Amino acid sequence: MKIIEELYRKARELTNLNSIMALLQWDQEVMMPSGGGAGRADQFSVLSTLIHQKITAPGLGKILQELSDNPEGLSSADLSLLRVLKREYDKNTKLPEKFVADFSRLTSEALPVWVDARKKNAFKLFQPLLERVITMCRQQADFLGYVDHPYDALLDLYEEGLTTNNLEILFGNLKTELSQLLQQKASEKKPIPENLADMTPMLLKDQVHFSERILAEIGYDFNRGRQDISAHPFTTSLGHSDRRVTNRFRPDSLEFIFSALHEGGHALYEQNIAEKYAETPLDEGVSLGIHESQSRLWENIIGRSHLFWEKQYPLLQESLPEQFQNIDLDDFVRHINRVHPGMIRVEADEVSYNLHVLIRFELERGLMEGTIGAADLPGLWNEKYQHYLGVKVDSDANGVLQDIHWAHGSFGYFPTYTIGNLAAAQIWNTYCQFDPDHRQTLLQGKLDKIRNWLTENIYRHGAFYPPADLLQKVCGEPLNSKYFIDYLKNKPEFSL
């Protein structure tokens, strides 16, 4: 067998095992009876050990080295596969097995302590565990290696090539503009339309029905996926033609509409990757940031626009007549674009959102540099919320303890949310140049035109290009926060 064929064979095996892992997770979140937890944990453990053995196998390392040393005759797809697998191999082999096991044990221990601390509003309970997590993340950075800043090693785990320096520039441009815009919008204090504030509770079946309709509208293919219910909405890939979304439905919350569009955006990306990449590591979105750009594009830029709802609002009124037949389209669109700075990131509007991320970025950077320690976090957190958002945090539970990420040991993850928001605006700007009639396109609900352009330029490539190269190729320049700021400043829905 030719050595490149051997690489493809190993890649297929790994990809299939990862799809199986995704099924174990999907089933746990969506279907598994409560008693199944202990057994499932052991299934995860057996399968992840197997995957780890395969991705760190010396045989794989040898093949990767040999092909890297002699790349003559390899196609561009071969080279891309080689790059992606080498990155995975390096990430996994750089961390000693004992470290991985210890880290996994520590985060398993930290998770319930964080839950408990948040419940009791007692940061002190979590602090000792968090200190150990921070120490191990710092060690992780050393094992992974970096040039300028230890935090770079962690950022690269989630967004290939992203650095602290990049983020300082991006956030530097954002923070003043966003804080000012936020202050201005917040001072307008638009009221919630009465009919919306006092809405008849929605029935689950009506919500599910609308959610399916709106997913179908944006082009989600139910023959190659399905929608189910879980505690937190997510999108997962169980194979090239099996990309599933979940949602959650509360009788009194419109959140399900935007979760459907958000997860739908992730799923459109994955459903439209070229068939030729099936069962290889190229058959997925290229990075968390670019992935998030697609969920945010469909959720926010398209999904909160007046133009979009001019076409789609009747569907909502049809699916939930009791709730929406007496609500004016303008009221609805104004409501879903309300700017209201608050303590909680996941409830944030488009203007506030990246300020929440900025705060986490500044804290993580300091923790990794060693200029601040775990004990400083509550104070700094509250100070920064006051400074950037003008918000007084009422408790650590609603403050520094609100996110699961640190208990998970995921330092460097938060910034990908902002990368996603910025990239979404920049990509949308490029689309609008391609389609000068984009207002008509939205108004007439020709969403396939948008989806086809995204497929052609982004989706079909899967993980073929590194994220920065892809963005450069699509937009003709590197990531730039200007487009996002312009988008917010000129957003007509804010003036409704």
Place this chain on the structure above:
Amino acid sequence: MKIIEELYRKARELTNLNSIMALLQWDQEVMMPSGGGAGRADQFSVLSTLIHQKITAPGLGKILQELSDNPEGLSSADLSLLRVLKREYDKNTKLPEKFVADFSRLTSEALPVWVDARKKNAFKLFQPLLERVITMCRQQADFLGYVDHPYDALLDLYEEGLTTNNLEILFGNLKTELSQLLQQKASEKKPIPENLADMTPMLLKDQVHFSERILAEIGYDFNRGRQDISAHPFTTSLGHSDRRVTNRFRPDSLEFIFSALHEGGHALYEQNIAEKYAETPLDEGVSLGIHESQSRLWENIIGRSHLFWEKQYPLLQESLPEQFQNIDLDDFVRHINRVHPGMIRVEADEVSYNLHVLIRFELERGLMEGTIGAADLPGLWNEKYQHYLGVKVDSDANGVLQDIHWAHGSFGYFPTYTIGNLAAAQIWNTYCQFDPDHRQTLLQGKLDKIRNWLTENIYRHGAFYPPADLLQKVCGEPLNSKYFIDYLKNKPEFSL
């Protein structure tokens, strides 16, 4: 690490991988979108190759040999694990890899041809493939080895220790008695009660609701399982505390009630295996025959009895009032016990059922001996249906082509259905000696008393005892068809 601990470690890994395999299958039958098929097939292939490598690994063989040679100090559970794993190892290592691959390819090819042949009622289309399947099954028997009869090697795959000679004795006792009883009952030609013949179509949600209620009544634990819909009802184990059932619901068929009880019986067995066997190969029903004895016990012996329904019928009337409030309990019970010989095995009543199996047994035995060939099957099939059941088969589609088993290459499987029926009656007879008030027990719906006895005597042991030893231990004698014949001859519901 002690060598026995190493065996447990390998057993746990294999059991977890088998649970993951079961999840892939469950999801395919119950949840997977249509597009997912090709990817899922590759996931099966990757995982089954991994499992095959592990169960045939020379390292495992060495451990098994060493422990078999030096069993001193092993507990009875250790010895049982050793026996079960050695059996699996032997079964898998005796078949050359090339044979396994060729056989798998052949049956993949045979399956759609069988579907097509059945649709077109054209046995000739299937015959060449079936000839090749028969040849390979004969080779399989040679690879596996046998003492008296090649068919023994195949029977043992599904029911440890079962032989052609055993079956000849069991069926020898059955066939005359059953044919006579069938003739007598069929001649009575009881009509279908008018209200049942002309029933308002049932709503899916009402059927699902009743199915859940009756499962809960017999003691199925929904915290450690769930019920879903699939094309064919089945029970599967995704872990020690995750044993799921499925059912199918047609608006005009009572089948779902008995499928619920049938799968419920399988699931009760698995849900009540002792915790200490979790994540080992002892954590499952010991054989197909003993497993089937539990599904048949709950479906037929308990689930078609007047006493059971005296308590449960109001539940059915409550769940489906439009259909059942005007149907008399006696009419209902008479109807669900109607004896009506027909062409189709899966629709057969309790008297006919084992005659369908007998016919398949006689044909498979002849095919494995080489005394008959594939070309003889349609003629012999129709002859035997006339002889044993008094039924004229109207087409090969409703005759020799009705079952999927031969296209699957599963020769030796059918007899386990009869083993199940016979064992169910024999075990119930033993229970009735333990509980002389068993009529009152059923009448009052004290099903936990029955379930607890079954758990104590059968369920909790999992695969600890070989099937014949288990039956001997429970009933004080080997499998005997007398109890089943007595049960049918004295069944009071036949006289309603």
